Amino acid sequence: MGFVPSSDSDQIASTVEPLADELSDILGVEVEGTVMTNYSALVEAMGSGQVQIGFIPAFAYVLASERYDIDAILKSVRDGEDSYRAQYSVRADSDFESIDDLEGADWAFVDVASTSGYLFPATEIRNDFGMNEEDFFGGMVEAGSHDNALITVLEGNADVATTFEDARGIIEDDYPEVMDEENGLRVLGYTEPIPNDTISVLGDMPQDFIDEIQEAFLSFNDDEDMIQIMDEVYEWTGITEADDSDYDIVRDAYNEFSDEVDPLD
Secondary structure, eight states: OEEOOSSOHHHHHHHSHHHHHHHHHHHSSOOOOEEOSSHHHHHHHHHTTSOSEEEEOHHHHHHHHHHSSEEEEEEEEBTTBSEEEEEEEEETTSOOOSGGGGTTOEEEEOOTTOIIIIIHHHHHHHHHHSSOHHHHSSEEEEOSSHHHHHHHHHTTSOSEEEEETTGGGGGTTTOGGGGOTTTSEEEEEEEEEEEOOEEEEETTSOHHHHHHHHHHHHGGGGOHHHHHHHHHHHOOOEEEEOOGGGGHHHHHHHHTTTTTOOTTO
16 A cells, blocks of 8 residues: 655654554455555556556646556545645735736746646636636746645745645645735635545556455445554545546646646656
């Protein structure tokens, strides 16, 4: 079972151990939680059969399913929702009133592998304005993370940041002014909903065993300790069934970039 760290990797390794132990008991086979360096490493480990269960976000899943026999069987729930949106944030004291006003502005994006930080906003720009993001924006700053994208705008080094919804909370401890109506960041708009991250499996495993894995994870919805672990690892508050077709909206967005972006390479 493969994870990619969203925080300190040593902390995640110890946190997921009781999750792996519980799955071992339910499934009757030894389950080991492995922390990978990045999503490319996780997908390649699944493709080579070294990892059978992977926690993979939407964009990486679409790419993984194209390369290998990898299927999404479950997806995360956060605060009752199985999807989220990309968010445009600008300085509260700026003159921007709508996304239309951003033409010529400087854009702080996360990186080209980010579904909410790049893929969906860039696709929206291309579809709505008939030009690619390089032509629409006056400048582009690759911030490397959601928090850095927001900080770049807050400090006046870009005009707009795209992140997941609502990423401002992740910098509020260090930048308490971020929510201030005069000196902080305000939300300018959102993209279409994006399906939440997946629990994906190797499709060549026996279907009855895949069904057992799915049922085991779904049983965690009634296990406060297990959901607490999922919350600590990835801020999941629940787990629900997923189907490959749930991610067609991400495939459609990726088709705009298929000759330009493959973050698994």
